[in-house]
Amino acid sequence: MTDTSIGTPEQLRDPNFTPPLHLAIPLGIQHVLAMFVSNVTPAIIVAGAAGFGFGSEAGAQGFPDMSYLIQMSMLFAGIATLFQTIGMGPVGARLPIVQGTSFAFIPIMIPLVAGKGLDALPALFGGIIIGGLFHCLIGSFIGKIRFAMPPLVTGLVVTMIGLALVQVGIQYAAGGVPAMDKPEYGSLLNWSAALVVVFVTLGLKFYAKGMLAVSAVVIGIIVGYFYALMVGMISFGGDFGIAATIDRAAVFAVPVPFKYGFEFSVAAIVGFCLMAFVSAVETVGDVSGITKGGAGREATDKEITGATYADGIGSAIAGVFGGFPNTSFSQNVGLIAMTGVMSRHVVTIGALFLILCGLVPKVGALINTVPIEVLGGGVIVMFGMVVASGISMLSDVNWNRRNMVIFAIALSVGLGLQLEPKAVQYLPDTLRILMTSGLLPAAVIAIVLNLMLPEDLTDESTEEVSGGMSGHGTGSLKG
Structure with missing residues (x-):
């Protein structure tokens, strides 16, 4: 106000x-x-x-x-x-x-x-x-x-950025990548520190006003920091x-x-x-x-x-x-x-x-x-918000069959390569690094298809690709 x-x-x-x-x-x-x-x-x-x-x-x-x-x-x-x-x-x-x-x-x-x-x-x-x-x-x-770069492209890219990062948030909350082979990885103590941050952040975002609401993540991490100090996760x-x-x-x-x-x-x-x-x-x-x-x-x-x-x-x-x-x-x-x-x-x-x-x-x-677990609680919120921002951008898209096909192919290839990087292990190093990011192949596919595919695709030309999941001619992600 x-x-x-x-x-x-x-x-x-x-x-x-x-x-x-x-x-x-x-x-x-x-x-x-x-x-x-x-x-x-x-x-x-x-x-x-x-x-x-x-x-x-x-x-x-x-x-x-x-x-x-x-x-x-x-x-x-x-x-x-x-x-x-x-x-x-x-x-x-x-x-x-x-x-x-x-x-x-x-x-x-x-x-x-x-x-x-x-x-x-x-x-x-x-x-x-x-x-x-x-x-x-x-x-x-x-x-x-x-x-x-209409909302179809920018929304997809922002969503992909968030999806690429959410794994990092979970790993941090569980104890961090270097601790993955150790017994304490994923322990209740580690998760308790992350969850303190998440709950404090949500509480301030929804029930506080002004500067308290704006700085909810910072305050959540500070509270999580003192919690970690009290339970012995860090020492003074x-x-x-x-x-x-x-x-x-x-x-x-x-x-x-x-x-x-x-x-x-x-x-x-x-x-x-x-x-x-x-x-x-x-x-x-x-x-x-x-x-x-x-x-x-x-x-x-x-x-x-x-x-x-x-x-x-x-x-x-x-x-x-x-x-x-x-x-x-x-x-x-x-x-x-x-x-x-x-x-x-x-x-x-x-x-x-x-x-x-x-x-x-x-x-x-x-x-x-x-502690990395405390930071993990903060980044779970932040990276989730990145995904939500991308979905919000996608709500402005006219979800006809053409746009659904573009989104589906770009997301499938980009996210798939990100989840299974060994699928392109025989590519030259430069190209392999770019492909396994997931983000760049998804963005390039979306941009190219958006520029190449005609706006007036007929039902017959897209029915086989969409598999009948064409949805409505227009719509949003709200319901």
Whole structure:
């Protein structure tokens, strides 16, 4: 609900309006709370997939690399957000857009780093940098390719992203991938910590209001953290306890360019460039959502182009210093619609807070002490919401036989390859990595079929493929 005590209705719809500082600061921090856990989670997942994250021998010894990746996630989310809110020439929409580490790229990153440790990072960040520059290039023609990604395609892709990640949430809640061969994996103790987070998050989402509801996942993880401390899953003292872990981290540190090196990998470059299209279309939707929800108008071509430029530049610069691709965060779009405060300067304050956290390694070290089971409870909620968002997009699709065939084939191939990666084990390494992500083959199939198949497919031409499950000519997923 719009709070008119902050300003007049006209002021609240103005991106250039600055609320009083005593109101602007908590509003800015509210934006950070809404995206904080989602922003650092990709770094934790990639580190875990590579073998130096939670539960690994390196992680148990306080290995600093995951903390550094977390630090860069915060720092460059803040810097990319400044590109959007303050702008730099043609870069930036100059709207209250919050940038953060994108979930969309995780299904691409996991096959690239799986079990390879730090050796996988040069190629990974090489792909991020090249992909970011290509993403920036998309800004010059984003308006001309939107036709190729209707809700059928974007909804499928977002749903596939969520489906690719839900397994990670369950594994984390049960004890993490490194613990899968150990007796404690899947124990009641592990699940109890995850379920505490889930129940607290749901309770706040449904029964609280304002900042409590917006920061439900963060508060849920904090409650889960204290629960884990009480039941002995983590300790405060000892060589690897909370105090020692935080004490070993520096108070202040600057990012290191090319800390992990730089390497050209065809699989990484192709993967990140293809996903840049999906991320760009997502940003277009977020920009449109902000202008509609906060200002009651359509987004201009200049705003959409500037936002896409900021996505790409932010991602490329992040890759140089060990950060992951950035994109606009949809949860903050909803927050603007809820508060009615369209001020870009409020989001700028939030960005400065993120940058401050990113320059203080002790923050990353503290996050590093969160038990993986506790994080699992949070990501179960988050990744489930990604799937739900995709289904929500699909509700706008005209479910005729043509669209059902496209969806069915793309989903079957994409999800099938993801579940059974050995099915393409004899393909060249580059193509195998791209195919087993599941996401890229599903997206390519959906885009190509959507462009090739005529809109007026007859009943006879689709009856055999659809198997009689054609549904109604129009409809939604509601019932």
